Amino acid sequence: MLRFGSLEIAGPALLAPMSGITDRPFRRLIRRCNPSAVGLYTSEFISAEALWYNSQRSVLMMRSDPDEIPFAVQLFGRDLDRMVNAGEMAQKAGAQLVDINCGCPAPKVVKRGGGAALMREPEHFSQLVEAMVKALSVPVTVKLRAGWDENSINAVEFARRAEDAGASAVAVHPRTRRKPYSGDADWSLVARVAQAISLPVIGSGDITTAEQQKELFETSGCAAFMVGRGAIANPFVFRELAAARAGEQVPQAGKGERITLLAAYAELLAEDLPRRAHLGRLKNFANRMVSPWETPELRRRLLHCDSPERLLDEVRRTVETAA
Ligand SMILES: Cc1cc2nc3c(=O)[nH]c(=O)nc-3n(C[C@H](O)[C@H](O)[C@H](O)COP(=O)(O)O)c2cc1C
Known part of the structure; x- marks a missing residue:
């Protein structure tokens, strides 16, 4: 059984967090299309800063359904106190796992030191993960990018830091902040991260088919993977991937x-x-x-x-x- 810390994960195919998409209605839709085939549902990223000021919009973004198990809230921000406060709010709202966004490339996020900008501050990153792990009773995970740009590919270093700071799993979207979604995701980097740490590693990027799923398990050493855009283009993708893992045929959605x-x-x-x-x-x-x-x-x-x-x-x- 796959586990992130104390949390049992229902299967290796996880719904990737997507801002503007993975709200509660979308996650309900995915559940309806893929009964028992999604290992973990994650919210859109939510601003720790907004939660600090009790923004009702952000509070509502942490809502989940009783049958949405397991459910994670992803947070972004830089400030330790605000991130810990947000983590505590998420936990209280029912999140069974809290993920720290270290990959968002949006200028309004990185300008304030959050998202991918955390990958430019190794010491601060370690302190942040440590503070979150210490304060929360649910597992804490991080979602990294390859690095800030092509000259600073540091996902391996940050994964090691996350492990040392007590994180329960590390997700890697192997593209840099400077290339948010273009070019192929570099799965060899996911493999290097998986070799470097003993935590479960989650790969994220470009998975949509059973063939890709098979290849990534054979080559990357990751314990799980996320599907993002593939679940928008084909919301039935998880049931198709689960069937492939079980050696069954499932008709493609028409x-x-x-x-x-x-x-x-x-x-x-x-x-x-x-x-x-x-x-x-x-x-x-x-x-x-x-x-x-x-x-x-x-x-x-x-x-x-x-x-x-x-x-x-x-x-x-x-x-x-x-x-
Ligand atoms: C519309 C959109 C919104 C996204 N929002 C987030 C987010 O809030 N947090 C995050 O960690 N990643 C976010 N991502 C990145 C995805 O989680 C994922 O890592 C990336 O899209 C690569 O996976 P894919 O090829 O399966 O889409 C977003 C991606 C898209 C396309």
């Missing part, structure tokens, strides 16, 4: 299933969010989900939809007429 899914997601969003926010999230998801049929024209039309109903109609029309 166009009709995906449209039904978008409608279900719209309903789940409506339960959780005010209509305006709901439409924004739906557009974000639809834009990514329609990638197999995407055209600049479709993107433009989706952007201009002024209601969830209209957006669903647009996607339905496009997908049904596509080859």
